Amino acid sequence: MQYSGFLIRKKRLENDWSQEGLCKGICAVSYLSKIEQGKTEASEDILSALFAKLGISWLCDKDLLAKGKNFIEDWYDSAFSADYEKTAAFAEKYKKDFSALKNSCFAVDIMLLEEFSAEESRFVDERLEPCMDSRQLSLQRLFSEDFSEAAKLYPCAFMYFRAGVFAYEKGEDSSALENLQKAYSLAADEGRARIMMLSKLFMTNCYSNMQNIEAMERHGKIAKRLALELGEKGFAETVDYNFAATKIEVGDFLGAYDYFSKVENPTAPSLHKLAACCEKLGKKEEAFAAIEAEKSALAETEELKILADKACKLIKFRLENEDYLSSSEYGNMLLTFFDLCRKEMPIGYAKFHLPWVMEWYKANRRYKEACELLENFS
Numbered sequence: 001m002q003y004s005g006f007l008i009r010k011k012r013l014e015n016d017w018s019q020e021g022l023c024k025g026i027c028a029v030s031y032l033s034k035i036e037q038g039k040t041e042a043s044e045d046i047l048s049a050l051f052a053k054l055g056i057s058w059l060c061d062k063d064l065l066a067k068g069k070n071f072i073e074d075w076y077d078s079a080f081s082a083d084y085e086k087t088a089a090f091a092e093k094y095k096k097d098f099s100a101l102k103n104s105c106f107a108v109d110i111m112l113l114e115e116f117s118a119e120e121s122r123f124v125d126e127r128l129e130p131c132m133d134s135r136q137l138s139l140q141r142l143f144s145e146d147f148s149e150a151a152k153l154y155p156c157a158f159m160y161f162r163a164g165v166f167a168y169e170k171g172e173d174s175s176a177l178e179n180l181q182k183a184y185s186l187a188a189d190e191g192r193a194r195i196m197m198l199s200k201l202f203m204t205n206c207y208s209n210m211q212n213i214e215a216m217e218r219h220g221k222i223a224k225r226l227a228l229e230l231g232e233k234g235f236a237e238t239v240d241y242n243f244a245a246t247k248i249e250v251g252d253f254l255g256a257y258d259y260f261s262k263v264e265n266p267t268a269p270s271l272h273k274l275a276a277c278c279e280k281l282g283k284k285e286e287a288f289a290a291i292e293a294e295k296s297a298l299a300e301t302e303e304l305k306i307l308a309d310k311a312c313k314l315i316k317f318r319l320e321n322e323d324y325l326s327s328s329e330y331g332n333m334l335l336t337f338f339d340l341c342r343k344e345m346p347i348g349y350a351k352f353h354l355p356w357v358m359e360w361y362k363a364n365r366r367y368k369e370a371c372e373l374l375e376n377f378s
Helices: 003-014 019-023 029-037 044-054 062-079 084-097 099-103 107-117 126-131 134-143 147-153 157-169 173-190 193-209 213-229 233-249 253-260 268-281 284-294 302-320 328-344 347-363 367-376
Strands: none
Touching: 003 019, 003 029, 003 044, 003 107, 003 126, 019 029, 019 044, 029 044, 062 084, 062 099, 062 107, 084 099, 084 107, 099 107, 107 126, 107 134, 126 134, 134 147, 134 157, 147 157, 157 173, 157 193, 173 193, 193 213, 193 233, 193 347, 213 233, 233 253, 233 268, 233 347, 253 268, 268 284, 268 302, 284 302, 302 328, 302 347, 328 347, 347 367
């Protein structure tokens, strides 16, 4: 179905007109019916007449349409590059220079790309789906989190990358790795270095969740190399951060301390990790200093700041109360925080704090809950 036919039918019904009433003096009823069903592409003269009668301002300027086509393709290219700031800039340029395209053959593209560029993408009216091609439908499926179908419809690096990230956030590491490796390979073919970097970064996170240190380091080195080549210092630092955080999970507190104690301008999450290392290494005063510094430190998001604040309060409680495992107050704080991690964050955040929860369950002889928790995280 052509969008023009969909729009004509929509406007006709809104005006409560019959097909006979609309097409009188313009074309046959049977022809209008075919236009509305997308079974034929009407001539410009007939479309113009139908639009004029319906009060629709339809763009027919060939020069602007040609420029618009190039703009739309560039917008798609940006969207599928995983550079969200660049994609948002295209949305602003559309509002400034190409808003007339909303009343053109690019109307469906505009709707989808505007949603994609928004902070929260929403499902586009499903009645438009018969008007969509496979690329457009892939974005529609992306919005509804049907990532496997999105990748089938438009099998590009970006779609597999998004599928991989979604699986990672759900804790489905095997599925995540499969999709991320596919994304990495396709990104190499497509020349999308940013997706190559991001795919390796998330693969590093997956192996961190699995505590496969060798694989984590192997993929992490590639991610860091790509990040530095792209001038993305922040992503390179993220790799180092993840390495050190994983060392805490596997009990290498000295190795983790060696990293977190030397971080320049540490964030709230970094200071939390430093406090955790100091606690385990018996560096009590340094742990308190890190907890105090965390209060005024920043984080990438408000969510991460809240988590770091709560995690540091737990460390402080343990440092100040040797019998913390017999304290119901501590238990309530810990389990509430753990539930928050599980509900609001990727599974890796909860996995990081799992040892402390297991310690609490075992100390309080809550063995059934401990076993159930281990099964959930296996």
